[in-house]
Structures are given as C-alpha cells and as structure tokens.
Amino acid sequence: MLPKELIEKYQLWKSDTFFKNKDRFEKLAKEGQSPQYMIISCVDSRVDPNSIFNAEAGELFVHRNIANLVPRYDNLAEHSGTIAAIEFGVCVLNIKNIIIIGHSGCGGIKNGFHMCKENKFDENSAIPNWLKILMPAYKKLSNDDDMKMIDEFEKISILSSLENLSNYPFLKKSLDTNDINLYGIWNDIGTGSLEVYNQKTKAFEKI
C-alpha cells in the first residue's frame, strides 16, 4: 500500500489539476507527446523543472540524473541511460531546444569535487563511477579555495556537459545549421533566481 500522504496528494491532484485539464490529458493520451523543450536536471528534490517553468503535462521532456551531467558520446555503453534519453528527445521527438539546468548546493557536484580532487573513485559503487564524468570539468577550475571551487564547479560542469552534448553525432548537423539550441542554466534554490549562460559574454547572466 502506498503511504497515506501520497494517496491523499494524488487524490487532490486528480480532483483538482487533472479535472481542470481533463481535455488536455485526453488529447495528450490520444495524440501522444510533442514537447518543445528537453530539460536535463539534477535528481535533487528541490529543483523541479516543471514547477520552475510553470509547465503543463506534455510541455517538457525531462531527464534527471545526479548532478545534471551529460556524458561524452564515447561513454555510450557505460552511461547509456542519459545518452538514450537525449537520442529519444532529439531523434524521435524532434526537440530543438535542450536545456541543462544545474543548481546551488548540489550534493553531486560537491561529492564529485572531492573525488576528483583526491582522484579516488570507488569502482564498486555506481555514484563515483557516474561522477567520474566530472574530471575534465574539474581540471578547468581556476579558484584555489575549496568552497569557491565547488561553486565554480556547479557552473563549469554545465559548460562541460554542453560541450559533450555538442559532439553528439546526431546533433552535429543541426548545430551546424543552427537548427537546434543548447542552453546552460544555473538555479539558485534559496532565491529562486535563474542564470543563463551567454555564449557571447562567456558568463552566466541573471534573467
């Protein structure tokens, strides 16, 4: 049996949100999904892309993993989950906008930072194996204070993921013709603000 709290929350959603959007859900069930945006977000429960962008069902194609990372395409066999989701979004759903959203106080980034710093990744555990993706981004850090480096890491890792993404073979052609857009965003949980990476100024800018 599901916890009572969840059953009650579900019943509230069914009688309120679902009931008000009944036609929309019927249409989505009949016609399938055609989202315009793919979001790659951290699994952190405090960051909810559907809530941040005030999205309805069917609007956002969301993939979540620890620390919102995009592996290099040559990690296909090892990290197929994230790569498969991106391939589905681009090649099957024909999505033209991919947004990577990182956030303040990311536990994945913090732990990954210490693993990279000590160059210690426990091979018998899935989390270190995943966070090893962060190593190239770690090497780009410019600060020398741990706290500042972790803050910097949250943003630099987003840029590293964008770089990995731009080398995906099924994205290359669309990127060359400006047919697809990639965005990097950082969310400050405490203030609710979003900073978007500006390719021209090479900086994250508040919107």
Ligand SMILES: [Zn+2]
């Ligand atoms: Zn996180």
